[in-house]
Amino acid sequence: MTQTLQLPSVCDFMTRHLVDVFETMLSMPVALRPGAPMPDFDSRVTGSVGFAGDKVTGAIYLHMSAPFAQIAAAAMLGLKPEEISDENEVNDVVGEATNMVTGGLKSWLCDSGAECAMSTPAIIRGKSFAIEPMPDVARECLVFAHEENFVVVELHIKLN
């Protein structure tokens, strides 16, 4: 495994890429809150996309509160939050944002010598849940803030 595929460099990439996805697609600046704990979301929308290859396997989970997911969906679609009445629209936007975040990571991993393929997105909705990694799988949570709202990138990764 090359030096570039150590966990801190993966997290550095993810931080830059998440900021880029939110700025480009949602015109919404987000900033990393280093060391911040996982926010206590009242209700949560989580997008997930898995990736797998010979040298690396894992998944990205993109968490945000349900109200902020609606704001983010409206921003991406160029609408007002109140114009979004369908939960499926919010799910699709969160899934697509997760797909973009994971796609960037996949490309970075492939260019670093760890070829992998990625899954299509899935959505989890709930009030209180945690995603536990499998044994030998590292977990990193990167907490970002946009005004008073939080976005969390939860990375589960196993570097072989």
Add this chain to the structure above:
Amino acid sequence: MALKILSVDDSRTIRLIVGKAFKPYECDMVEATNGEEGLVVAAREKPDLIILDVTMPVMDGVTMLTKLKADDALKGIPVIMLTAESGRENVLHIAKLGVRDYLVKPFKDDQLIEKAGRVIPLQKKPVPA
């Protein structure tokens, strides 16, 4: 006559964003949600341009592009790939299949319009008086 653009993406969000990007221009949008459906719509509508996602269920974009280029009636339709995956190997593989251009997600509307404008003669709709 308005140009016809086919957007093939499993995400309704992306199809909406692509449709909005082309709204100020003289073109009609048609849509498909995966490669299999995309081939059917392409054969029926004969679009002037296809904006094609890569990772989709049922049939992915690379498979659709391969089948499109193997079909004498459809192989002349220009394709711009719109992909979340920008890895060197991935881009080289797609380029070899005969794609006209590619755009990596995340993207801005004007980037898509600029690339499409290099392939088809996009014309702005007249501003209402």
